[in-house]
Amino acid sequence: MIPDFDQQGKAQTQQWEPEVAAPAILLENVSKSYGRIFALSNITLALNGGVTGVLGMNGAGKSTLFNLLMGKLKVSQGSVKLFGTDPWKNPAPYARVGFVPEHEKMYDWMTGHEFVSTFARLNGLTRDEAKGEADRVLDFVSLSDVAHKKIGQYSKGMRQRVKIAHALVNDPELIILDEPLQGCDPLARTTIMNVIRELGRMGRTVLVSSHILQEIERITEQIIILHQGRLLALGNLHSIRERLDKIPHRISIQTEDPKALAKDVIDLDEVFGISFPDGKNLSIQTHNLGAIHSRLPRIIVDNNHKVSTIDNPDDDLASILGYLTSGGGV
Amino acid sequence: MATKPQSIYRSLDRKASAIIEFTLRQYRTKKSTWVVLGVGFTALSLIFLIYIDVMASEFESIDNDRDSTDYDNDGYPRGQEILLGTDPWDGNSHPGLFDPPIEPDPKSMYINEDDFDWDVTIRLGEQSTGYDDDGDCLDSNKTASQKDTNGNGIPCDIVVEYYRLSDGNFYASIDADNGVDEDPDEDAYSREAIHIAFVLSIGKLGFVLLLGIFLPLFMATGLIRDEMNSGTMHFMLAKPIARTELFLYRTLGYLGIVWPYVIALGILGAIVSGFAGSGDSFFRFADLGVWLAIIFATMMATLVYGMLFNALGVLWKYGIILAIPFAAWELGMALLSMGAPDATLLRFSIIGWALMIIDAAAMLVWPNLDLFILMGNWGGDGNAGWNFETSLEGAGPLGFFSSKPGLGLSAFTAMIVSTLVLLFQAAIFWFIGGALFKGKEIQ
Numbered sequence: 001m002i003p004d005f006d007q008q009g010k011a012q013t014q015q016w017e018p019e020v021a022a023p024a025i026l027l028e029n030v031s032k033s034y035g036r037i038f039a040l041s042n043i044t045l046a047l048n049g050g051v052t053g054v055l056g057m058n059g060a061g062k063s064t065l066f067n068l069l070m071g072k073l074k075v076s077q078g079s080v081k082l083f084g085t086d087p088w089k090n091p092a093p094y095a096r097v098g099f100v101p102e103h104e105k106m107y108d109w110m111t112g113h114e115f116v117s118t119f120a121r122l123n124g125l126t127r128d129e130a131k132g133e134a135d136r137v138l139d140f141v142s143l144s145d146v147a148h149k150k151i152g153q154y155s156k157g158m159r160q161r162v163k164i165a166h167a168l169v170n171d172p173e174l175i176i177l178d179e180p181l182q183g184c185d186p187l188a189r190t191t192i193m194n195v196i197r198e199l200g201r202m203g204r205t206v207l208v209s210s211h212i213l214q215e216i217e218r219i220t221e222q223i224i225i226l227h228q229g230r231l232l233a234l235g236n237l238h239s240i241r242e243r244l245d246k247i248p249h250r251i252s253i254q255t256e257d258p259k260a261l262a263k264d265v266i267d268l269d270e271v272f273g274i275s276f277p278d279g280k281n282l283s284i285q286t287h288n289l290g291a292i293h294s295r296l297p298r299i300i301v302d303n304n305h306k307v308s309t310i311d312n313p314d315d316d317l318a319s320i321l322g323y324l325t326s327g328g329g330v
Numbered sequence: 331m332a333t334k335p336q337s338i339y340r341s342l343d344r345k346a347s348a349i350i351e352f353t354l355r356q357y358r359t360k361k362s363t364w365v366v367l368g369v370g371f372t373a374l375s376l377i378f379l380i381y382i383d384v385m386a387s388e389f390e391s392i393d394n395d396r397d398s399t400d401y402d403n404d405g406y407p408r409g410q411e412i413l414l415g416t417d418p419w420d421g422n423s424h425p426g427l428f429d430p431p432i433e434p435d436p437k438s439m440y441i442n443e444d445d446f447d448w449d450v451t452i453r454l455g456e457q458s459t460g461y462d463d464d465g466d467c468l469d470s471n472k473t474a475s476q477k478d479t480n481g482n483g484i485p486c487d488i489v490v491e492y493y494r495l496s497d498g499n500f501y502a503s504i505d506a507d508n509g510v511d512e513d514p515d516e517d518a519y520s521r522e523a524i525h526i527a528f529v530l531s532i533g534k535l536g537f538v539l540l541l542g543i544f545l546p547l548f549m550a551t552g553l554i555r556d557e558m559n560s561g562t563m564h565f566m567l568a569k570p571i572a573r574t575e576l577f578l579y580r581t582l583g584y585l586g587i588v589w590p591y592v593i594a595l596g597i598l599g600a601i602v603s604g605f606a607g608s609g610d611s612f613f614r615f616a617d618l619g620v621w622l623a624i625i626f627a628t629m630m631a632t633l634v635y636g637m638l639f640n641a642l643g644v645l646w647k648y649g650i651i652l653a654i655p656f657a658a659w660e661l662g663m664a665l666l667s668m669g670a671p672d673a674t675l676l677r678f679s680i681i682g683w684a685l686m687i688i689d690a691a692a693m694l695v696w697p698n699l700d701l702f703i704l705m706g707n708w709g710g711d712g713n714a715g716w717n718f719e720t721s722l723e724g725a726g727p728l729g730f731f732s733s734k735p736g737l738g739l740s741a742f743t744a745m746i747v748s749t750l751v752l753l754f755q756a757a758i759f760w761f762i763g764g765a766l767f768k769g770k771e772i773q
Contacts, residue, residue: 070568072772091570099568103561109359121348122569130348166565 022084023048024174024205025069029078032064032229039064040229042078047207051200053216053237054209055317056226062209063102065226066178069207070099082174095123098167102178104159108152112143112162115151120169130169137165141195157188164195175199177208181215193219213317225324232324240320242290248272249312251284251292256306258282264303268295345571346579353583357549366548367591374536374595378602381528385606389517389723391441394710397466397513398440409440409464415471440464442515444710450490452701460488460510467509480505490701502700504708512710516722521608523706523724526699529603529617530692530731533624537596538684539664542631543657545588550636551650553580554763555643558772567772574764577644581636581760588632596625616695623691623745627684630752634680637756641763644770671733680755682736683748689735690744703729 025047032040040061056062067073068080071087071094080086082093107115117127117134125133138147141161146154151162160180167175177196181189196219199206210216216223217237225233225240233240255261261282262274270292273285286292289312300307357363393399397409404424406416414432417423425432447461462468467477467486477485488506495501506512554577557563566576600621604613638656643649663679671689676682692699706725735744 067773070564072564072567074771091567091572093570094568095570097568099564101561101564101568103564105560105562107356107562109356118348118352119565119569121344122566122571124344124570126344167568 022081024083025207026081026084027068027078028081030068030075030080031077032061032068032073033076038229040068040226043231044078045224045231045234047205049203049205050222051196051206051208051220053220053223054207054226055211055213055216055223056209057211057317057321059228060211060226061229062211062226063178064229066099066102066176066207066209069176070094070097095170096173098169098172098175100160100163100167100175100177100180102182104183106151106159106163108150111148111150112138112154112158112165113147115162116166116169119166123170125170133169134165137168138162140168141165142191155185155188157184157191160184160188160192161195164192168199172204174205175207177206179209179211181210181212189215196220211317213320225321227321227325232321249286249289251286251289251296252277252309252311253282253284253307254280254309254311255282256280260303261300261305261307264299264305265296268292270295342575345575346582349566349571349576349579350583350586353553353580354586357584357587363549363587366545367587370541370545370591371595373540374532374599377532377536378599381532382602382606384524384528385521385608389520392516393441393513395444395466395509395512397443398437400437406434407437407440409443409466410435412466413464413469440513442513442517444509444511444513445515445518446511446705448488448490448511448701448705450701451698452492454492454494456482456489456491458482458484458487458489460486460506462486462507462510464509464513466512467507469509477507479508486510490704502704504704506708514705514710514722518608519706519722520724523702523722523728525603525607525609525614526692526696526702527724527728527731529599529607529620529624530688531727532599533620533627533688534664534668534685534731537592537599537624537628538631538681538688539661541592541595542628542681542684543635543660545591546584546632546635546639547650547653547657549588550581550584550639551643551653553577553584553636553640553643554767555647555649558644558770559647563772573767573770574760577640577764577767578760581633581640584636584640585629585633588636589629592628592632593625596621596628599624619695620688620691623688626749627687630687630749630756631680631684634684634752634756634759637759637763638680641759641766644763644767667736668730668733672736672738676736680752683751683755686735686737686748687745689733690741690748692732693735693741699728699732700734703732 023046025045027043027045030040030043031038043065054062054065064073068075069082069087071091074088080088083096085093087093110118113131113134116137117130120130120133121127134147135144138144141164143158143161143165146158151159154162160183164177164180167177180192180196184192196206196208200220208216208219221237222235223233223237223240224231253261258276258279258281262276265271265284266274270286270288271284272287275283277283284292296310395409397412398407400407402417402419402421402424404421405426406424408418411418411424414425414428416425426434443464444466445463447463448459450457450459474485480487480489482489486507486509488504488510491503491505493501554563557566567573600618604615604617607614607617639649639653642652646652660679660681663676664681664685666673667676667682667685671686696702703725706722707729709721709725735741735748737744737747739747
């Protein structure tokens with residue numbers, strides 16, 4: 001199922017010589033400002049291998065970061081290097097990079113296959129090689145059956161996948177995806193997530209942005225959190241989470257008899273507060289989210305509670321950001 | 331799979347042909363492309379129709395020397411009376427009183443009866459030409475001095491003199507003996523003059539100016555800019571291709587539409603004017619050289635303007651607004667080139683050089699065009715010289731639309747020089763556009 005990325009049809013070797021062992025992405029003290037407004041300030045980052053999620057609210061600087069990496073913006077300060085080369089000055093590194101832009105607009109008059117193969121030729125492939133590559137990458141994102149339909153007829157998820165396919169041409173070492181899951185239906189989401197995970201397993205460096213924590217969580221554990229243009233956190237999501245678990249958290253449970261459930265959980269060490277927002281809901285305050293989540297199912301099953309939903313209203317990007325910006329940086 | 335050796339040319343070829351092909355297909359799907367091409371075709375077709383109509387109509391024959399009129403009402407036209415020595419102003423003096431009496435000639439015999447008989451080519455100095463077809467100069471009753479009113483010692487001829495003034499310009503004068511070539515055939519002259527004027531005017535204004543500016547104005551300004559606006563530029567810029575390359579290939583893609591279109595319209599023009607044009611031959615093959623030059627000049631103009639307007643599109647979101655002053659400037663320069671082809675200002679235009687190609691071709695195909703214009707302006711009135719009254723229909727427009735290639739170069743050199751200058755201009759605008767694009771931040 002997984003195509004052999006080293007098979008024939010691969011593009012020519014680059015004549016340009018990369019710096020020895022240069023990391024895929026290297027940012028040193030990078031700032032980008034528009035007048036007096038800093039879209040990114042003082043970011044230092046080196047990435048090589050694995051899938052990294054870039055998390056941030058809208059306007060946090062995710063797209064600015066990607067546009068700097070893709071040579072569309074010029075840094076105000078610092079330096080950006082892709083495989084040791086400044087992408088603003090030299091497009092050569094893009095022979096090894098695949099990029100999935102956030103923009104929705106596509107060439108609706110082309111078929112998916114035409115789109116992918118036409119742009120594959122910009123990697124220096126011949127017409128035939130490009131067609132072969134297009135077949136391969138479209139299969140990789142499970143679009144083979146609609147490859148010869150016009151992009152204009154594609155669903156949002158198909159469009160995202162064809163964009164990803166276009167970026168995978170020529171087997172890039174670094175793949176950058178700007179909000180690839182935005183607007184996709186659950187099925188497309190799953191497919192795209194699988195594709196991204198697969199790329200990570202194949203040893204590619206993948207950078208994927210999102211403003212939804214749960215999405216990133218399903219793809220990777222290594223994350224970068226951007227907030228107001230600053231690099232707020234960089235590392236393993238679990239370690240960030242564990243520390244998050246220590247701060248007060250709410251768990252909201254919708255059940256038929258909140259009071260009965262409250263009785264069963266009130267004695268747990270981790271619970272320090274309980275409230276009843278309304279007759280159907282129970283809200284538990286805890287210092288250790290993980291422990292509660294591991295115990296809660298047992299309690300519910302043993303005491304035969306009728307629970308319809310369990311929700312962590314604080315377990316989202318906003319609350320993580322809130323925690324991190326209140327001085328608890330990782 | 332056999333791998334072919336990698337070379338810069340091969341990778342260039344792949345990228346270039348991909349972008350060119352892509353641009354062609356993209357423009358094919360745009361409605362605006364078809365609207366622009368359709369409007370251009372309609373406009374030129376209308377002019378072709380007007381031309382065909384003009385060519386199909388008869389040009390009124392004028393009795394330039396007024397010798398078909400019977401001033402004294404004796405039934406004999408003035409010309410016949412002069413030839414036969416009776417008094418054209420006296421009703422009691424006419425050839426009917428001769429013994430035997432002579433029947434009056436029909437009036438039409440004295441219209442267009444003394445057409446041009448010029449067999450000189452343009453050169454400096456004085457030349458003698460012309461022949462008195464109707465015999466009103468060679469009349470045996472005239473004295474030697476009456477036959478040689480221009481005083482060059484040759485009876486009944488025309489003196490064509492070319493001289494160069496200290497300002498470097500050529501001037502011409504025509505001095506004919508009374509009654510030589512004084513009643514030319516308007517239909518023959520005007521038909522030919524209007525045909526040539528049409529070919530030159532549609533070539534210069536219709537093709538080089540109209541197509542040359544409006545096609546790029548609507549089709550080249552958005553080559554890069556539209557992609558930047560819609561965000562689709564990200565797909566292209568994510569590939570290992572330099573922006574200056576992209577700029578060039580996009581422009582080449584646009585030329586891939588515009589050039590075949592210009593060539594097709596040029597061929598249409600050549601066919602229409604070749605068949606409908608004046609002359610005895612079935613088809614005017616010689617004119618093909620001029621049409622070739624018109625097509626070539628328009629292709630060069632669309633190339634240079636394409637690069638320029640594409641660069642303006644990169645420069646500013648509303649690049650088309652920046653392009654309009656250029657278009658206005660070029661329109662002025664086009665008009666200037668017809669009036670003053672040697673004006674220095676023309677060197678700072680694109681169209682001045684493009685029109686020079688057409689002028690040079692016209693000079694090669696119609697080497698005696700200047701003399702022909704001179705002839706028409708003179709119109710048979712040996713004494714009036716440049717008097718507008720006597721000039722023949724068609725000579726005015728022809729004089730306006732034709733001009734000598736500037737710089738005092740020979741036709742062939744002028745073509746080469748102007749082609750090189752246009753290519754250089756295209757390269758400069760490519761360089762500027764590429765540099766602007768390279769320095770552009772794209773959101």
